[in-house]
Structures are given as C-alpha cells and as structure tokens.
Amino acid sequence: AQKVTQAQTEISVVEKEDVTLDCVYETRDTTYYLFWYKQPPSGELVFLIRRNSFDEQNEISGRYSWNFQKSTSSFNFTITASQVVDSAVYFCALSEGGAETSGSRLTFGEGTQLTVNP
C-alpha cells in the first residue's frame, strides 16, 4: 500500500525567509508519480509539479524548487524568499502504477499549513 507522510503540520515564517516542506513516501512500485499541490483559503487545489520515479533531477521554477531523493523516499519542496501570498496548505501526493487506463489514484499526505507573516 502507498503512504505519504508530511510530518510538519504547521509552519510559520516571516516574509523573505526560505522554507522547506518535507514529504516522505512509501510504495512498493518501481513506477510511481509524485505531486505537490497548493490549497489557498479559497479551497481549490492548485497543481504545482509532477515528477515520475525515473526522473530524479531536481527542478526549479521561480521561487519554488523540489528535491527528489529516491534513496530516502523523499520529495521536499522549498520556497525561497517566501511571500504572504504563499500562505496556504501544501499537499504532497503519490500515485502508483505505469501505463493504466483505469484512472490514477492519488494518495495525499495530511498537508502542511504554511503561514507567511509580513
């Protein structure tokens, strides 16, 4: 069975600080996908990134960066120079399986509430 653990329930930082959100996953599959989503107070989950298990290259997108390490089953997310608008709940998710047409099943972590104070 697959499992995603986000050990940090809440994080509070001051604007312009860097912050890293941790995500540890468990899976028996060799092919899987990892995701990060942002949920602002409005409620809608916003897709941030998808990474497949064969691509361990780290990625940077503006102030966001992701560190994927299979050796430690982690997919951590760093926000550089945080801003008040980054305040949200961030979810890490895992989907197992290769080429299937039965619909992907995302297993979500419990989320990390990030508060960025001015």
Next chain:
Amino acid sequence: ETGVTQTPRHLVMGMTNKKSLKCEQHLGHNAMYWYKQSAKKPLELMFVYNFKEQTENNSVPSRFSPECPNSSHLFLHLHTLQPEDSALYLCASSQESQQGLYEQYFGPGTRLTVT
C-alpha cells in the same frame, strides 16, 4: 469557462433532504474523480470514473451516489446524509493514457454542511 467548475459552492441540507453536486470539466480529460476533505483529515478518494465508467468506489456509503453521463460532467447525488458527512467535496479531472499518469486538476469544491 475554463478548468474544472463545481456547483453549488456552498450547500446546507437537512438529513432527510436529497441534493446533487455538479462538476464540469472543460479540459477535454477522460477521467473524473470525487474527493472528500474533512477537517484534520487527508483528502479521501471517493469515486473514479474513467471513460465514463466507474472504476473505483472506495467503500463509500450508499447515501452517496455518483453519476457520470459523459466525460465532461460528473454528479454526486446525496440523500439521507449524516452530520459527519459535512466536508468540502472536491471534483478533479485528468487525462489518462498508455503513456502514463498525469496530474489531476481540481475544482473549487462544494462546502457541504449537514444539519
């Protein structure tokens, strides 16, 4: 309209009422999902529809009844709900193919309160 839309955004219903939640996706995707998000709990997958066929029902009580008339529309029919069913119900869609799994795009959700 673009993306995934859900109506209504807020719903208050009594335990004896019957209501329906509606979801529509404008992304040309072939899979749609219902999730339940309760306070202090991870998102729970309720139903999966792929190519309009239900492929998963995660032990959801029969008082929740999904319907997928076409690949763009998804409904969740509610009847005789319980107060513990109060939650945010999120709809999502994705494009599934033999090439792999792709990200799901979510709607804004329906905040349901059962009184």
